[in-house]
Amino acid sequence: MRKMIPVAGNGLLDRREFLRGGAALAAAMTGYSVKAETLGEQPWGKEPGMLVEPYGVPSRFEKAAVRTLSNPKGEPRTSHARTPHHLLQGTATPNGLHFTISHAGNADIDPAQHRLAIHGLVKRPLVFTVDALNRYPLVSRFTFVECGGNSAPLFSPEPIQASVQALHGLASCAEWTGVPLATLLEETGIDPKAKWVVAEGADSPHLSRSVPLTKILDDAMVVLYQNGERVMPGNGYPMRLLLPGWEGNMNVKWLRRLQLTEAPAMTYYEARTYAPILPDGKAYQFYFIQEVKSFITRPSVGVEMKGPGFYEISGIAYSGNGRIARVMVSADGGQTWAQAALQEPVMSKSFTRFRLPWQWNGGPAVLQSRAWDEAGNAQPTRQQIVAVRGQAARVPSPMGFPSQHYNGPTSWAIEATGGVRHVYA
Amino acid sequence: MSTLSFLLALICSPALAAGPNLGAPLSHADLAAWDIHVLPDGSGLPSGSGTSAQGAAIYVQKCAHCHGEGAKGGVNAALVGAPPIKSIDAVKTIANFWPYSTTVFDFIRRSMPWQQPRSLSDNEVYALTAYILAQNKLIGEQEVMNAQTLPKVRMPNRDNFIPRFPDKMPGRPDRDL
Numbered sequence: 001m002r003k004m005i006p007v008a009g010n011g012l013l014d015r016r017e018f019l020r021g022g023a024a025l026a027a028a029m030t031g032y033s034v035k036a037e038t039l040g041e042q043p044w045g046k047e048p049g050m051l052v053e054p055y056g057v058p059s060r061f062e063k064a065a066v067r068t069l070s071n072p073k074g075e076p077r078t079s080h081a082r083t084p085h086h087l088l089q090g091t092a093t094p095n096g097l098h099f100t101i102s103h104a105g106n107a108d109i110d111p112a113q114h115r116l117a118i119h120g121l122v123k124r125p126l127v128f129t130v131d132a133l134n135r136y137p138l139v140s141r142f143t144f145v146e147c148g149g150n151s152a153p154l155f156s157p158e159p160i161q162a163s164v165q166a167l168h169g170l171a172s173c174a175e176w177t178g179v180p181l182a183t184l185l186e187e188t189g190i191d192p193k194a195k196w197v198v199a200e201g202a203d204s205p206h207l208s209r210s211v212p213l214t215k216i217l218d219d220a221m222v223v224l225y226q227n228g229e230r231v232m233p234g235n236g237y238p239m240r241l242l243l244p245g246w247e248g249n250m251n252v253k254w255l256r257r258l259q260l261t262e263a264p265a266m267t268y269y270e271a272r273t274y275a276p277i278l279p280d281g282k283a284y285q286f287y288f289i290q291e292v293k294s295f296i297t298r299p300s301v302g303v304e305m306k307g308p309g310f311y312e313i314s315g316i317a318y319s320g321n322g323r324i325a326r327v328m329v330s331a332d333g334g335q336t337w338a339q340a341a342l343q344e345p346v347m348s349k350s351f352t353r354f355r356l357p358w359q360w361n362g363g364p365a366v367l368q369s370r371a372w373d374e375a376g377n378a379q380p381t382r383q384q385i386v387a388v389r390g391q392a393a394r395v396p397s398p399m400g401f402p403s404q405h406y407n408g409p410t411s412w413a414i415e416a417t418g419g420v421r422h423v424y425a
Numbered sequence: 426m427s428t429l430s431f432l433l434a435l436i437c438s439p440a441l442a443a444g445p446n447l448g449a450p451l452s453h454a455d456l457a458a459w460d461i462h463v464l465p466d467g468s469g470l471p472s473g474s475g476t477s478a479q480g481a482a483i484y485v486q487k488c489a490h491c492h493g494e495g496a497k498g499g500v501n502a503a504l505v506g507a508p509p510i511k512s513i514d515a516v517k518t519i520a521n522f523w524p525y526s527t528t529v530f531d532f533i534r535r536s537m538p539w540q541q542p543r544s545l546s547d548n549e550v551y552a553l554t555a556y557i558l559a560q561n562k563l564i565g566e567q568e569v570m571n572a573q574t575l576p577k578v579r580m581p582n583r584d585n586f587i588p589r590f591p592d593k594m595p596g597r598p599d600r601d602l
Contacts, residue, residue: 076491076539077501104539117451117459125456126448136445155513187444195595198462204542206535208462212595257459265462265469266525268532275522275586277513283522285586288593393512402514405589 008338010331010365012313013357015341033309062087067097068165070399078103080399081234082169085297085316091142091343091351093172095227100234101147101170107203107254111238114202116222120259123189130238134224136179141221142350143244144318145251146171146290148274149401154382154408155392159422162398164300167410167422171290173318173351176242178223181216181258194260198267199241202256209250210264211243215288219244222255245320245349246288249274276404279390284405292319292379293407294327294354294371305418308362313340317352319373326372327354333366333411333425334381340369348374365414366425382408382424463531467576470530473547474571477564480556483549487538496560501539505560507581520561524586526578530554530570551575 007014058065065088067081081100083093093099100106111130119125147170153160154167190213197216200208211220221242223231231237236253243251249269264270264286275283294317299305313331317324323346328337340354354369371379385408392402411425453460463469484496493499497506507520515521519529534550536542545553555570564570564578588594 075500104536104542117456118448119451119456119460125451127451127455128448132447135447183444184448187446187448200459200462200535204536204539206461206542208531208535212593214595215593259460259462261462261464263464263466265531266465266528268528268536271525271528272517272523275517277510277515277517279513281510282585282587284589285524286594287589289590390513392514394514396514 006359008330008332009336010363011359011361012329012331012336012338013359015339015356017357065097067099068169074105076104079105080170082165083172084165085168085295086164086300086303088297089314089353091173091316091353092227093174093351095174095229095232095235098172098174098226098232098235099145099147099170100232101248102203102234102253103207104204106233107201107237108233109202109238109254114238114256116239116255117257118184118188118260119257120198120261121191121194122185122260123191124187126184126188128184130224133179133222133239136183138177138224139180139221140175140177140225141244142173142175142347143242144171144173144290144349144351145242145248146318146320147248148287148290148404150248151293151295151406151408151410152401152403153396153398154406154410155389155402156395157391157393158395159411159424160395160398161301161422163302164295164297164410165302166398168295170248171316171318174227176221176223177225177228178221178239178242181220181222184222185217190260193262196261196264198259198261198265199250199252199255200257200259201236201252201254203254207249207252207269208265208267209252209269210261210267211241211246211250212288213260215243215246216258245290245322247274247290250288274404276389278388287405290318290320291405291407292321292324292371292373292377293317294324294369294379295410296329296367296369296412299367299414299420300412301420301422304420305360305414307418308360311358311360313356313358313367315340315354315369317342317354317369317371318350319371319375319377320349321373321375321377322348323374324352324354324371325374327352327369328371329354329356329367329369331358331365331367334368337370360414362416364416366411366423367414368409368411368425370409380408384408461531461535463527463534465525465527465576467527467572470527470572470575471547472572473551474569475548475550475552475555476569477552477555477559477566479548480552480554480559483545483553484556487545488553491539496557504557507561519557520563520581522582524580524583526554526558526563526575526580529557530575 071079150170296315343353496504
């Protein structure tokens with residue numbers, strides 16, 4: 001049997017052991033700690049199974065893997081539905097579990113009646129039907145979408161005891177398919193005075209955001225499909241604006257209009273809501289980019305440990321500035337670090353799954369991860385963020401948004417009982 | 426030639442592009458019902474006008490249900506008041522935070538009332554905007570809000586914003602003011 005050599009404190013093992021053969025590694029670590037049992041035929045092996053349904057849903061034993069709702073009764077305010085990262089693996093968020101924020105419910109749009117207008121500082125204003133856009137050459141790409149307020153509970157002066165779903169559930173990742181906006185603007189033509197594109201939804205708030213024209217021409221798309229099927233109503237059916245790596249709210253859902261302008265419109269969401277206050281009383285405006293971030297999803301609060309032995313530490317890393325280059329993991333609160341394995345393919349502005357084998361000795365441990373992207377940006381420490389951005393004066397509700405754009409690390413303390421607590425380390 | 430300048434040269438060419446060309450022409454008249462973006466320089470503001478007194482009556486009927494009596498807050502945000510910004514989680518109000526008065530008009534017209542957006546006339550939106558600005562003492566009780574006067578209302582917090590990534594900004598957003 002190969003000898004397992006720890007590479008960092010508190011039982012972190014070499015990520016390359018995985019590549020050499022995970023099965024052998026697991027066997028070596030677990031030995032015969034699990035009790036023997038006699039195997040018998042179960043009821044489902046003795047009669048035919050369930051009817052095959054036209055649209056499949058997960059097993060009835062997986063009812064815990066659902067989104068958490070901030071406004072289940074549809075009161076006159078915003079509704080949030082958060083992705084259960086602690087119960088998912090890989091990087092593609094199932095469509096029914098993709099996070100949603102809707103400021104007045106999900107618009108119920110008849111695609112035959114929906115239109116996309118492109119006008120303003122263009123040479124030829126044009127209006128498109130959904131069917132017309134679906135006839136253009138389509139492009140697919142994986143990219144994450146993240147709310148600018150995701151992870152904001154970590155601005156709390158004290159660590160909030162909440163799951164990774166509550167803290168980081170306003171980010172998801174999908175394969176999106178649609179028409180590059182550069183293609184459509186080639187047909188409308190662009191007045192050289194145009195610098196911004198003001199996007200607007202067909203939903204009842206007619207949500208609007210201003211986007212620099214350079215971003216629109218770089219990699220923006222009008223997307224019609226999400227993980228192969230039509231975009232979900234909560235994600236903007238029949239079409240949404242996709243701005244890979246940029247603030248979720250700018251990826252306008254139910255997109256109906258793009259107006260090219262010289263200046264930004266200073267809409268409610270850019271002038272007021274997604275303008276985070278700084279400690280000196282000034283505020284950032286036009287944050288645009290979702291910066292490099294990572295968090296461990298397993299173990300985490302609600303994913304308890306079942307006694308000492310072998311575990312795989314697993315989590316998600318992503319950056320609005322490109323590919324993830326490296327993720328480091330610590331099991332001793334940041335004293336020593338080991339490099340995690342990155343699941344291929346590692347794609348630009350997309351979730352990247354990282355993993356690291358761990359032999360838990362049953363003692364106290366503090367797990368955390370830090371990521372670096374290919375542009376050289378490092379995920380900042382919490383101390384670095386607080387030094388520039390400050391922290392909230394009060395402990396907010398886990399559903400609260402004391403500020404926006406927190407991308408520091410998340411630390412999970414493993415207790416001897418196997419319980420997991422959120423701590424600052 | 427950079428990719429971007431190549432793309433811009435291509436796009437700015439007046440000839441019909443060789444793409445699928447599946448869009449229909451769109452006239453100003455056909456777009457009118459959707460053409461609601463208002464910019465800080467006042468572009469996009471419609472004709473019409475309103476005063477605080479007119480707005481007060483509309484407010485009671487259509488807004489107080491959520492925003493409370495006198496706009497002091499209810500199940501939804503207070504529209505009056507300017508508590509000092511002392512922490513990053515301070516309450517953002519129109520008077521202590523919003524940088525542009527035009528955003529008040531634009532947001533009411535596109536999103537309010539929450540249960541029935543796009544049901545207010547432009548005169549009603551001007552009147553409600555005047556009511557909120559007057560309640561916050563940002564304009565006088567008698568001032569008329571219209572396409573000329575509204576963009577001139579200077580908001581107290583206007584100069585307290587900084588772009589997070591200046592290199593991503595196409596230009597000063599308020600350069601035309």
